Amino acid sequence: xxxxxxxxxxxDKKMLDLINDNYSLLLxxxxxxxxxxxxxxxxxxxCFENNIDINVFIxxxxxxNGFFPVENEINKINNITPILQFLKKSHSFYIxxxxxxxxxxxxxxxxxxxxxxxxxxxxxxxxYFEEVLEHLKYEEEIAFPYFYSLMRNEKNKQTKxxxxxxxxxxxxxxxxxxxxxxxxxxxHIKIKSDLxxxxxxxxxxxxxxxxxKIHSVVEExxxxxxxxxxxxxxxx
Amino acid sequence: xxxxxKNIAVIEPSKILYEGLIASISKSEYNYSFYNFDxxxxxxxxxxxxxxxxxxxxxxxxxNRLNDFAKIKKQYPxxxxxxxxxxxxxxxxxxxxxDTFLITDEVSIIIKKINKLxxxxxGNNHEDGQLSEREIEVLHFIxxxxxxxxxxxxxxxxIHTVNTHRKNIMExxxxxxxxxxxxxxxxxxxxxxx
Numbered sequence: 359x360x361x362x363x364x365x366x367x368x369x370d371k372k373m374l375d376l377i378n379d380n381y382s383l384l385l386x387x388x389x390x391x392x393x394x395x396x397x398x399x400x401x402x403x404x405c406f407e408n409n410i411d412i413n414v415f416i417x418x419x420x421x422x423n424g425f426f427p428v429e430n431e432i433n434k435i436n437n438i439t440p441i442l443q444f445l446k447k448s449h450s451f452y453i454x455x456x457x458x459x460x461x462x463x464x465x466x467x468x469x470x471x472x473x474x475x476x477x478x479x480x481x482x483x484x485x486y487f488e489e490v491l492e493h494l495k496y497e498e499e500i501a502f503p504y505f506y507s508l509m510r511n512e513k514n515k516q517t518k519x520x521x522x523x524x525x526x527x528x529x530x531x532x533x534x535x536x537x538x539x540x541x542x543x544x545x546h547i548k549i550k551s552d553l554x555x556x557x558x559x560x561x562x563x564x565x566x567x568x569x570x571k572i573h574s575v576v577e578e579x580x581x582x583x584x585x586x587x588x589x590x591x592x593x594x
Numbered sequence: 595x596x597x598x599x600k601n602i603a604v605i606e607p608s609k610i611l612y613e614g615l616i617a618s619i620s621k622s623e624y625n626y627s628f629y630n631f632d633x634x635x636x637x638x639x640x641x642x643x644x645x646x647x648x649x650x651x652x653x654x655x656x657x658n659r660l661n662d663f664a665k666i667k668k669q670y671p672x673x674x675x676x677x678x679x680x681x682x683x684x685x686x687x688x689x690x691x692x693d694t695f696l697i698t699d700e701v702s703i704i705i706k707k708i709n710k711l712x713x714x715x716x717g718n719n720h721e722d723g724q725l726s727e728r729e730i731e732v733l734h735f736i737x738x739x740x741x742x743x744x745x746x747x748x749x750x751x752x753i754h755t756v757n758t759h760r761k762n763i764m765e766x767x768x769x770x771x772x773x774x775x776x777x778x779x780x781x782x783x784x785x786x787x788x
Contacts, residue, residue, distance in 0.1 A: 429632075478780055534770045542769065
């Protein structure tokens with residue numbers, strides 16, 4: 359699904375133009391560990407320089423521009439390592455950037471607004487992030503090692519096996535609660551506080567939501583089908 | 595006129611048609627956001643995040659998957675389906691849609707059709723977001739942590755009715771998790787925290 363204004367990313371386009379077009383791509387670059395001083399380089403040159411699979415980069419960066427990958431783009435991808443590296447980097451972003459930032463703003467709001475409503479929201483937020491962290495832990499401790507073992511052509515030796523269904527249900531919960539948090543703030547609860555702080559909090563929340571959405575599309579549309587393909591090949 | 599934004603999904607394989615269609619419809623005074631999907635399966639992924647009011651779809655994508663189409667229609671009864679017609683389709687297929695338009699129709703006619711369907715649908719759209727008395731009673735028990743069954747027993751209604759109320763509460767408040775509903779209930783004084 360996509361909204362139609364932004365340009366579709368191809369290997370010959372200049373990264374600088376693309377960033378000027380949509381600065382959310384900076385976050386995408388960060389997740390791929392590509393520096394922002396992109397000079398006059400094209401997408402292909404940057405990927406080559408940073409040793410990144412260009413097919414993976416094009417599909418994922420296009421998600422930041424709102425373009426959903428089509429089947430033949432997905433089929434071109436046959437290496438899960440760059441996807442896992444991207445996901446791992448996004449995890450650090452959630453844990454090290456987003457979470458402390460949101461917590462900081464909530465703390466600021468709390469200084470002027472300490473009613474029961476707000477305490478509940480804070481509790482909701484903490485429980486929500488607990489869940490997010492748990493999911494990330496599940497990915498890094500159960501899912502990712504399993505995927506890597508598949509790449510090494512090993513049959514599944516783990517006792518606790520990975521389940522695509524469980525994976526997806528985590529995502530749904532995480533996204534539902536994030537929407538709830540936004541709606542509580544925007545629709546229902548009047549919180550007395552500095553507008554500027556509330557805006558920063560919401561800004562960060564929207565940013566997190568945007569990135570989490572892409573995160574789950576990458577997992578569900580790119581990673582899981584690829585895993586299923588490898589599993590089938592191993593079983594043959 | 596309905597001032598709330600409607601999310602419209604467009605499922606049309608021809609990019610030229612898609613771009614042309616939304617460029618034309620976007621110029622209307624109504625507040626529409628358009629999303630392009632490759633197939634109607636994607637609606638399921640997307641619906642949790644944003645409610646889709648209308649789907650404009652090429653009937654060619656439906657005719658070989660009638661069972662799946664029926665399933666998705668049943669799953670999302672509020673979505674209205676409009677067929678984008680530019681070739682011949684059997685009447686039995688066209689009947690499955692809430693309305694259809696020809697790509698040769700005047701833009702104003704197409705917009706009128708979309709908008710007419712939207713406003714017919716306002717009745718169950720919970721525009722004002724106010725909970726009814728019964729919904730408040732249901733929320734009271736749910737927020738206290740009672741199960742659907744227990745709530746049904748307390749209010750002397752069926753579980754099915756509790757479920758319907760619950761769904762409406764979620765739609766009206768935009769809050770879907772139990773923890774979130776509890777905060778809502780406290781903030782509106784529906785329950786108090788001891």
